[in-house]
Amino acid sequence: MNPRLALLAALVTALPARADWPTLSATVGYASQVYLSRSWDLVDDNDHLPMGRIGAGVTFEMAAGLVDVEAAYQAGNTSQTLHTAGPAQLALQGFDVGASYRWPVLRYLHPYLHLGLGWDWATLTVYGDARLLQSVSNFAGSGMVGVQVPLVLNPKLKRSAVLLLDLGFGGVLRPGYAFDAMAPKPPDKKPEDPIAVRPTDLGTLPMSGLAYRLLVTVRY
Amino acid sequence: MSPAPTTSPRRALFRALLFAALAAAGVACGTRGTLYTSALKPLALVATSGAVVQVVPQTRRAVIVTPGPGAPRPVRISAGARYAKRVPGTDAVAILTGSAKAPALDVLDVASGEVTTAEVPGLFDAIHFSPDGRFGVLVYLPSGGSGTLVARNLNEVGLWATAGREVTRLQLDTESLAPRGVLFGPVEPNRLLVAVTLERGVAVFDALHPEVAPRRISIRPQGSTVESAVVKAVFSQDAHWLFLRATGLDDVIAIELGPEVGRSVSASINFVAGGRGLSDIAAPPAGLADSVLAVYAASKEAWLLDARGIQDNAKRLQLTDAATRLAVLSGNRVLLWGEGSRSVAAWDAVDGRSGSALLDGAFASPVVVPALDKALFAHAAVSSAAGTGPALSTVTVSEETNRLRLKLQSIQLSKPMTASVLDGETQRFFFTVAQSPAVVTMDLRTLQLVEVSLDSVAQGLHHLTQGDWLVAEHAGFGYGDVTAVPAGTTDRSGAMHYADFAFTDDLDRPGDPP
Numbered sequence: 159m160n161p162r163l164a165l166l167a168a169l170v171t172a173l174p175a176r177a178d179w180p181t182l183s184a185t186v187g188y189a190s191q192v193y194l195s196r197s198w199d200l201v202d203d204n205d206h207l208p209m210g211r212i213g214a215g216v217t218f219e220m221a222a223g224l225v226d227v228e229a230a231y232q233a234g235n236t237s238q239t240l241h242t243a244g245p246a247q248l249a250l251q252g253f254d255v256g257a258s259y260r261w262p263v264l265r266y267l268h269p270y271l272h273l274g275l276g277w278d279w280a281t282l283t284v285y286g287d288a289r290l291l292q293s294v295s296n297f298a299g300s301g302m303v304g305v306q307v308p309l310v311l312n313p314k315l316k317r318s319a320v321l322l323l324d325l326g327f328g329g330v331l332r333p334g335y336a337f338d339a340m341a342p343k344p345p346d347k348k349p350e351d352p353i354a355v356r357p358t359d360l361g362t363l364p365m366s367g368l369a370y371r372l373l374v375t376v377r378y
Numbered sequence: 379m380s381p382a383p384t385t386s387p388r389r390a391l392f393r394a395l396l397f398a399a400l401a402a403a404g405v406a407c408g409t410r411g412t413l414y415t416s417a418l419k420p421l422a423l424v425a426t427s428g429a430v431v432q433v434v435p436q437t438r439r440a441v442i443v444t445p446g447p448g449a450p451r452p453v454r455i456s457a458g459a460r461y462a463k464r465v466p467g468t469d470a471v472a473i474l475t476g477s478a479k480a481p482a483l484d485v486l487d488v489a490s491g492e493v494t495t496a497e498v499p500g501l502f503d504a505i506h507f508s509p510d511g512r513f514g515v516l517v518y519l520p521s522g523g524s525g526t527l528v529a530r531n532l533n534e535v536g537l538w539a540t541a542g543r544e545v546t547r548l549q550l551d552t553e554s555l556a557p558r559g560v561l562f563g564p565v566e567p568n569r570l571l572v573a574v575t576l577e578r579g580v581a582v583f584d585a586l587h588p589e590v591a592p593r594r595i596s597i598r599p600q601g602s603t604v605e606s607a608v609v610k611a612v613f614s615q616d617a618h619w620l621f622l623r624a625t626g627l628d629d630v631i632a633i634e635l636g637p638e639v640g641r642s643v644s645a646s647i648n649f650v651a652g653g654r655g656l657s658d659i660a661a662p663p664a665g666l667a668d669s670v671l672a673v674y675a676a677s678k679e680a681w682l683l684d685a686r687g688i689q690d691n692a693k694r695l696q697l698t699d700a701a702t703r704l705a706v707l708s709g710n711r712v713l714l715w716g717e718g719s720r721s722v723a724a725w726d727a728v729d730g731r732s733g734s735a736l737l738d739g740a741f742a743s744p745v746v747v748p749a750l751d752k753a754l755f756a757h758a759a760v761s762s763a764a765g766t767g768p769a770l771s772t773v774t775v776s777e778e779t780n781r782l783r784l785k786l787q788s789i790q791l792s793k794p795m796t797a798s799v800l801d802g803e804t805q806r807f808f809f810t811v812a813q814s815p816a817v818v819t820m821d822l823r824t825l826q827l828v829e830v831s832l833d834s835v836a837q838g839l840h841h842l843t844q845g846d847w848l849v850a851e852h853a854g855f856g857y858g859d860v861t862a863v864p865a866g867t868t869d870r871s872g873a874m875h876y877a878d879f880a881f882t883d884d885l886d887r888p889g890d891p892p
Binding site for chain 1: 882
């Protein structure tokens with residue numbers, strides 16, 4: 159037998175045997191951000207950026223309450239017709255590392271407070287990447303309050319997988335993203351004597367706003 | 379009596395969370411404003427000595443493109459921009475802005491990026507500047523139809539001394555509906571006459587004394603049913619005469635102007651006869667006072683007419699082919715040609731020598747370079763023994779003992795010429811041809827050609843004297859797409875492409891409507 163497969167099988171079979179193994183979780187869901195700046199109208203008609211989010215975390219029991227530490231990746235985009243001539247699209251993706259302090263006030267109601275730090279990449283495209291395009295990146299901070307509704311999948315077991323519905327609301331703080339070097343996408347095959355392209359400065363897009371999320375988590 | 383029901387902390391927390399979720403959903407249902415919903419319709423590019431400027435009314439920006447390492451610079455201007463033009467001899471661009479309630483004139487200093495705004499006594503459509511840029515006359519255009527106004531008095535003009543910010547309203551009060559053109563007279567010590575040509579006549583005023591009422595001169599006598607209309611006006615070099623060409627008249631209208639300063643200028647109107655079918659007039663070469671050049675298509679003649687009507691002083695050239703236009707070259711030489719024809723003639727209006735040439739193909743209107751006694755004729759197609767196809771003919775007028783010689787040199791083109799421009803010192807001629815990204819530089823003295831290929835086809839050319847740049851304006855989306863290339867080079871490495879710069883500053887719109 160392949161030694162690597164043997165090691166993996168041993169780890170998997172050993173997992174249930176460890177009663178003190180930390181609680182792990184996997185999350186998938188919808189995380190939207192809402193921007194009230196007028197500049198956001200460049201790429202959207204109702205001020206929000208819908209995103210998908212996947213993450214994984216671990217839970218630690220504290221003297222009072224629980225702390226969920228989570229790492230997540232989220233990505234989304236929005237586009238809208240710009241000046242009646244073509245689409246302008248903003249695509250955002252980023253990683254977020256955060257911790258939630260969770261308070262199980264009821265068996266089926268766990269309010270929490272979440273704080274996170276992340277790094278995001280945003281790409282603004284005007285009329286397709288052959289016209290104007292620029293990607294910028296920067297850090298982000300987020301804060302959120304919410305509630306988790308846990309459903310124990312097999313209550314008869316001492317330790318059973320738990321399905322959680324997570325609803326959160328808060329805000330995200332980012333520096334404004336300066337799209338000051340918009341330029342056509344360079345051709346795949348560069349000519350021998352290319353003509354230098356001077357960028358177009360579109361200005362700065364404020365990227366701080368409100369945030370809400372609806373997640374489904376499996377915790378074990 | 380039962381105690382009042384109390385809300386548990388847990389239930390209160392649940393309600394707060396529910397409220398937050400509903401608030402978030404409500405916020406997410408915002409609507410889009412109008413900042414980005416209208417089409418961008420930039421005005422035509424304006425070239426100054428060192429930059430090109432694009433005015434984008436919808437974003438309330440003028441975008442300055444200066445060839446160099448930086449990005450185009452945005453400058454905020456007033457709302458309602460509808461016309462932009464360079465003030466001659468300066469690095470300023472005048473922009474007509476504002477609304478019917480508050481018309482304005484923005485003056486953009488391209489070097490500093492500063493904008494000054496002046497009130498304007500009318501929602502004018504266009505500006506005509508004096509050659510030295512000291513004065514501008516703001517006029518209405520019948521085709522303008524600016525804004526939402528249902529009635530406009532097109533007999534009003536605005537006089538702007540460009541050194542200041544005040545625009546003076548002048549009432550022409552003529553019988554005509556609207557101005558057709560504005561002509562500035564030569565600079566005199568105490569006055570600067572301005573002629574506004576109209577359908578039924580001309581109005582003359584002094585730009586240095588705008589408080590004096592304009593002199594109105596009608597070319598249609600009272601009670602006359604003649605339908606002639608002024609189509610061209612020419613000042614004599616001493617401002618003593620104003621010559622008019624009118625439709626339906628073979629006579630040149632010679633208006634003798636008085637020397638008055640600070641009073642309404644006196645005017646005496648004469649009709650000077652020459653040939654038949656008057657098609658163009660021009661001021662004569664320097665030194666030929668009290669005269670006017672005229673060309674007649676029907677009788678195939680060119681005349682140097684005496685403005686006072688003295689027939690003995692008139693000079694005449696009989697042409698073999700009809701000419702419809704004329705231009706003054708250096709010395710006493712005059713170039714004559716017929717639009718749509720193939721023949722070109724030259725005439726010394728003083729000693730009577732002449733010469734002619736037959737080009738290989740028809741042409742529209744040539745580019746005349748008086749300093750070099752040269753004219754450039756673009757042909758969409760030629761047919762000669764040597765071959766067929768588009769071509770560019772250069773005609774150079776030189777003197778021989780008994781006649782003028784028209785030296786003809788032809789340059790073959792792959793496609794018809796589409797855009798051209800002369801450099802500031804008229805030593806080089808730049809042009810492009812249809813469907814080709816190449817820009818050609820032609821040395822006007824040696825006819826040496828230099829060609830550089832850009833990334834896309836150019837539909838317009840501008841020459842910037844500062845730094846000696848050639849700016850090619852590309853066709854396409856119309857949001858500002860130019861390539862600046864060092865003039866007269868074949869090397870692309872010095873070129874710079876500016877793409878879609880009409881979008882500059884589109885994200886930073888404070889103060890604009892929601």
